[in-house]
Amino acid sequence: MSLPQGLRGDIRLDGITKSFGDTQALAGISIAARPGTFLVLLGPSGCGKSTLLRVVAGLEAPTSGRLLLEGRDVTGLPPAARGIAMVFQSYALFPHLSVAENIVFGLRARHVAAAERQARLAAAAEMLGLTKLLGRRPSQLSGGQQQRVALARAVVAEAPICLMDEPLSNLDAKLRAEMRREIRALQQRLGITMVYVTHDQAEAMSMADQVVLMRDGRVEQDATPAELYARPASVFAASFIGTPPMSLLRLVPGEHGAEVAGAPGIAVAPASTAGQVLGLRPEEVTPTDGPGLPARVQAAEFLGAETVLAVAVGDGAEVMQLRVPGHHALPAGAPLRLKLPPARHMFDAASGLRLP
């Protein structure tokens, strides 16, 4: 490829919109990924993730906006001219072809010479542990092995950009966790730019360098996983990331400052924050023997290393979840007091946006 170094694998989307009749699937998306970035498109069902990926692939034309790959405007180019590899949820393997034939199918179509095909096949098969399975048909493979064949097909393409749409959704939880690590390692080893679609926040957080959280065809937040967790830009982002999610409590005016609704007499934040929403991550709140916010256990979920407590605050108008270490012998109904950190996450009640 005769492109300037440093531009390899660079992606930029400028104001991409896409309408299907009356449905606006994408309402103006502008994002950029630097070469070698693992970018995850995250969001609930219907937010437009797959449509956006299909626009990048060239399988769908945007209604407006521009797509630049490696500095070049490819908005009007067909998929094959974009230099992109893609892995689908369904794997899209040909049932009548062997594993080896499936892997090199695209190379054959592009008239890559036989010796070169063979070399790339051997290297990809080795990388993905498929060497002994090359003669089999897809139907003779496990789900995880089929997934690896789909990955190998992307690897042999030697494209600087790879797109994946929920590639792990057909695998069981254990295999999914294993394949997450494998895909991440592969991406880093090849140094390619990845655009990866998922609705699973844990998958996004564990794999991504950059998470683009989407909602109703728009970008809700574009940040690193650490930023997204530490400084969610909105109530939506705060509730979408983290298990259990951030608790969101309404603040009302009190005698000495803002109070949690239903827990009078205990100021938890400055008076000026009354009317706003206080966000608390489950690990930011701890039970205390000293003074604290009165609460009552609603449910305790023992998870081994930790227990997640759902507690009703004060008279029960607000509920929150907290994470306590190990086995916590607090039955439902037990009273406790909670120590709150200084208010770190505050949101505007009307707009849902983070306040500085």
Ligand code: ATP
């Ligand atoms: P999921 O996680 O469920 O796949 P998604 O975030 O990938 O959801 P999209 O598949 O991109 O969402 O769909 C975004 C919106 O566009 C939805 O309202 C969907 O119904 C609509 N849509 C997508 N493709 C088409 C199409 N070909 N024709 C009409 N509407 C479509």
